[in-house]
Amino acid sequence: DTGVSQNPRHKITKRGQNVTFRCDPISEHNRLYWYRQTLGQGPEFLTYFQNEAQLEKSRLLSDRFSAERPKGSFSTLEIQRTEQGDSAMYLCASSLALNTGELFFGEGSRLTVL
Amino acid sequence: GQNIDQPTEMTATEGAIVQINCTYQTSGFNGLFWYQQHAGEAPTFLSYNVLDGLEEKGRFSSFLSRSKGYSYLLLKELQMKDSASYLCAQLTGGGNKLTFGTGTQLKVEL
Numbered sequence: 001d002t003g004v005s006q007n008p009r010h011k012i013t014k015r016g017q018n019v020t021f022r023c024d025p026i027s028e029h030n031r032l033y034w035y036r037q038t039l040g041q042g043p044e045f046l047t048y049f050q051n052e053a054q055l056e057k058s059r060l061l062s063d064r065f066s067a068e069r070p071k072g073s074f075s076t077l078e079i080q081r082t083e084q085g086d087s088a089m090y091l092c093a094s095s096l097a098l099n100t101g102e103l104f105f106g107e108g109s110r111l112t113v114l
Numbered sequence: 115g116q117n118i119d120q121p122t123e124m125t126a127t128e129g130a131i132v133q134i135n136c137t138y139q140t141s142g143f144n145g146l147f148w149y150q151q152h153a154g155e156a157p158t159f160l161s162y163n164v165l166d167g168l169e170e171k172g173r174f175s176s177f178l179s180r181s182k183g184y185s186y187l188l189l190k191e192l193q194m195k196d197s198a199s200y201l202c203a204q205l206t207g208g209g210n211k212l213t214f215g216t217g218t219q220l221k222v223e224l
Contacts, residue, residue: 004156033211042201042214043157056207091156099145099164099209105156 004106006092012112013082020078021109025094032075033103034067035091043091049075082113118215120202125221131190134218136202140183145205147212148176148187152198160187160200189220197222 005024013019025032030051035043046065047057051072064082069075079086089108095101117139126132138146145164149157163169163178163185175188189196199217206213 031210035214040216040219042203042217045211045213048211050210056211097209098205098212102147102159102162103212105158107156 004092004094004104006090006106006109008109009107010110010112012114014114015084016081018078018080019082019111020076021090021092021111023075023077023092023094023106025074025092026104027073029094029096029104030072031095031098032069033093033095034075034077035093037089037091037108038087046077046090079111082111084113087111087113118202118204118213120200120215120218122216123219123221125223126189126192128192128194128222128224130192131188132192132220134187134189134200134202134220136185136187136215138183138185138202138204138215140180142206142208143180143183143204144209146176146178146185147203147205148174148185149201149203149214150198151201151217157201192222194222194224196220 033048034046037043047067049069052069064080067077089110091108093103093105095103120136147162148160150160151157161176168177173190178185199219201217202215203212
C-alpha cells in the first residue's frame with residue numbers, strides 16, 4: 001500500500017455544477033477524515049468516518065456537502081451547486097486511533113470554481 | 115484553528131536553530147501534534163506529545179507544557195529544505211480528530 005490516494009488531483013468547474021472527489025485510505029486504517037485547506041491557512045476539519053459510520057460533521061459544512069464511505073474502505077465527498085467560496089484544496093487523511101498513531105494525508109484534490 | 119495560536123511567519127539562517135511556539139486551549143486536551151507541509155504538498159507528521167517534556171527526534175524536537183497550554187517545535191542545524199509551513203495540531207473531540215492551527219511559514223535563508 002503506497003499511502004492515501006485522492007482523485008482527481010485537480011478539478012476546475014463552473015459555479016453551480018456538482019463535483020465529486022474520491023479518497024482511498026491506507027487499507028488497514030479504520031478512520032478516514034476530510035479536511036479543507038485554503039492558501040495560508042491550516043487544514044480545516046470537515047468530517048470523519050470510523051469504518052462506514054460518519055461520526056462527526058463540521059458545522060462549517062453546508063447541506064451542499066455530503067460524504068460517504070459505503071463499505072468502510074474508500075470515501076467520496078460531493079459538493080452540489082458549487083460556489084466560488086468552495087475553491088480550496090480538499091485533503092483526505094486516514095489513521096488508526098489518533099492517541100496511538102498519526103494522521104496520514106493524501107496529496108489532496110484542488111478545486112477551482114469559476 | 116480558532117483555539118490554537120502560532121506565529122504566521124518566521125525567518126532563520128541556514129545552520130541555525132529556530133523555535134516555533136504554539137499555544138492551545140487546555141480543556142479537553144488529548145495530545146499535541148506537529149506537522150510539516152511543503153508548498154503544494156500534503157502535511158507530513160513530525161511529532162506527537164501527550165506528556166510534559168521534550169521529545170527529541172534527530173534535528174527536530176518538540177516540547178509540551180500541559181499546565182501552560184504551550185508547545186514548541188525546535189529545529190536544529192537548519193537546512194534550506196526545512197523551508198515549509200509548520201502546523202501545530204491539537205487532538206480534540208475526545209481524541210478522535212485533529213484541529214490545526216493556521217501554520218507558521220518558515221523561510222530558511224543563506
